[in-house]
Amino acid sequence: MGVFGSWKRRRAVVALAVGIALAVGLRPVSAQAEWPERPITLVVPSGPGGGTDLTGRLLAEHLKARLGQPVQVVNMGQGGGVVGIGAIRTAPADGYTLGILYNFAHYHALGQADFRVADFTAIAQYNFDPAGFLVPVDSEWTTLAAALDAIRTDPLAVTIGCAGGCGGSWPIAVATLLRAWEVDPARVRMIPSQGANASMQDLAAGGLDAVPCSLPEARAFLDAGVARALGVFAEHRLEAFPDVPTVAEAVGLNLRLGAWRGLVGPAELPDAIARRLEAAMADIVHDPAFRADMAAGGFGLLWRDSRVFAGFMRTEEARVRAMIRNLGL
Secondary structure (H helix, E strand, O other): OHHHHHHHHHHHHHHHHHHHHHHHHOOOHHHOOOOOOOOEEEEEOOOOOOHHHHHHHHHHHHHHHHHOOOEEEEEOOHHHHHHHHHHHHHOOOOOOEEEEEOOOHHHHHOOOOOOOHHHEEEEEEEEEEEOEEEEEOOOOOOOHHHHHHHHHHOHHHOEEEOOOOOOOHHHHHHHHHHHHOOOOHHHOEEEOOOOHHHHHHHHHOOOOOEEEEOHHHHHHHHHOOOEEEEEEOOOOOOOOOOOOOEHHHHHOOOOOOEEEEEEEEEOOOOHHHHHHHHHHHHHHHOOHHHHHHHHHHOOOOOOEOHHHHHHHHHHHHHHHHHHHHHHOO
């Protein structure tokens, strides 16, 4: 066939290869397997047993039911949450690594990490819990006023657990309270931990004088009779903890402070995946079964969609950094 015939054969082979590539390797996205086609990892930047862990595990079960794939919770509370949040930020933006995010602005302000809102794709906020002020059950402080007076008298003798990083929502709440009681928070010894459960364990063991965290996180210790709640930073008493006075009732200060939690992915998560996750979250947060599960644990519900949640995080980033400077943390 000569050169001409050989060229025709080569052209036919190339055309066949291109056709196979187009049919198999270069299919339109809509023809490829839909996300998710394998298990999803949900990073919880705290140790087991705290509110971020408990609500994260609850959320994982409901996401599994809606996405059709297992959602595996991985606790990464090292460094007061820095390790876990860092893992969310650096994960591939493919929808297979998501995370629970909470107040993170303090890490930058305290020189611990350089996390920014732009590092994440906001999906939805689902939770807000007011802070509580917890002491050992045998503490001499039987009221919040007594505790604050004692701390003001000798702040250097007091040790408070941060229930996470010292600059997060819980220590910011107690630092704000101390400032209002004319106590310099910098003079009080603050101890970081892998989360509320770890700090509450230290409190129960006698290693701490007080811990600020949500009442649901402290519930097991309250029920076991090893801790006592002196106040909660809420507008009204919590339905699940009716015997705990608000800070306003206890000391006359109208402080409403606490922690928020939301679902995020790394930056540049594909829009189609982000939209599907947001729709799943909307369904979950408004599902009576999920709401009942959260209420049973004493956890608060607060819905913010992706747009509102992203705006809220930007506002919080600026507010928390300014607050840390003002509080001297």
